[in-house]
């Protein structure tokens with residue numbers, strides 16, 4: 001347990017780990033859904049502290065990674081137009097589209113701006129009434145309510161030069177798709193805590209029952225993850241499959257009702273393609289017809305974009321937990337954070353990036369890169 | 376982007392019919408929208424994501440999380456300059472071009 005002293009409360013970590021080791025009697029595979037959890041796990045070597053029978057499979061919970069190439073290409077095209085100020089969260093800048101990224105669009109003269117909040121983009125729209133301001137609205141259920149509120153505000157305040165390129169995704173249909181795949185090995189889920197802070201836990205009992213998997217709502221600090229794992233393996237060993245909340249300090253069963261109501265007003269559920277995975281029915285949100293005026297796809301007519309994924313990139317398998325990043329041929333050689341082939345290598349929550357930045361072990365033969373210097 | 380950071384409400388005001396707060400994230404102060412947690416008070420803590428308070432948090436867990444995030448450099452990732460970060464990741468040529 002060589003990394004354990006880095007934990008915030010090493011004593012508690014040790015107790016949780018002892019309990020997990022004492023509980024596990026046979027092999028189990030758990031999926032952590034959230035990319036933030038993946039980073040926490042790899043950064044702290046949590047997977048290496050767990051019993052060897054227990055495997056953590058990394059899930060598709062990185063919004064930057066799963067945003068389809070087609071949407072990135074639409075963003076690049078819109079951002080290149082001279083009349084547009086294109087606003088985005090910082091972590092989308094280096095996500096590769098077909099041939100380039102937002103960072104390059106800016107160096108070619110595009111007005112690309114990074115904002116901390118979607119409301120900043122709305123402010124920019126008010127300050128620049130003669131320009132078109134477009135916000136790149138991606139993310140899971142945690143990010144969707146702020147974006148929904150921003151569109152709602154734009155309409156309420158009559159800010160006509162503001163629109164949003166929306167590509168939101170939802171977790172429960174992804175869990176359903178993963179469990180329905182014939183190659184699925186997942187036996188339990190650590191559900192993403194902050195998604196549940198908004199949505200509550202109501203969407204999970206049906207899934208836990210139908211697929212007979214424990215679903216434990218989990219935070220993403222190291223101790224939270226150990227506690228989530230402990231509760232999940234306890235259920236597995238007892239043959240139980242219920243929904244449990246290991247993140248009660250931030251998750252109420254009903255979530256945030258005001259945020260959920262806004263989501264329902266501004267968005268409607270739609271089928272959504274996940275980068276590298278394909279279309280998952282009902283797994284996304286788009287602006288509802290009431291807000292169509294603020295839909296950037298309508299405003300800029302960016303249909304008919306042809307996309308091309310790099311053939312070498314296997315991020316689809318990584319995102320479904322079928323392949324560990326270092327098992328990809330391109331990992332650490334052709335594909336690095338400087339020269340990413342897939343979004344999973346460039347996103348701060350991507351599994352490939354996590355392995356590249358923190359993993360010292362398990363590198364395939366011939367790739368002996370010393371890890372760490374985290375920028 | 377998916378990181379939600381706990382912060383402490385310093386003060387609250389109405390703006391354009393919207394409840395806004397000034398929130399302190401371990402030294403970094405930001406504007407935060409309270410529309411989703413309208414009864415949050417000055418001095419209380421909440422989990423904040425991309426400028427919106429999403430759920431209340433008690434002081435002790437907020438403080439612990441903030442300390443941990445600071446230690447791990449996550450606050451820098453969340454509030455630092457993303458252009459700089461993108462530039463360090465990009466090829467030298469691209470960096471040059473942006474500087475021009």
Ligand code: SF4
Pocket residue numbers: 312313314315316318325328329330331332335336340341342343344345352
């Ligand atoms: S290492 Fe690179 S090429 Fe391989 S799956 Fe990850 S992002 Fe794709």
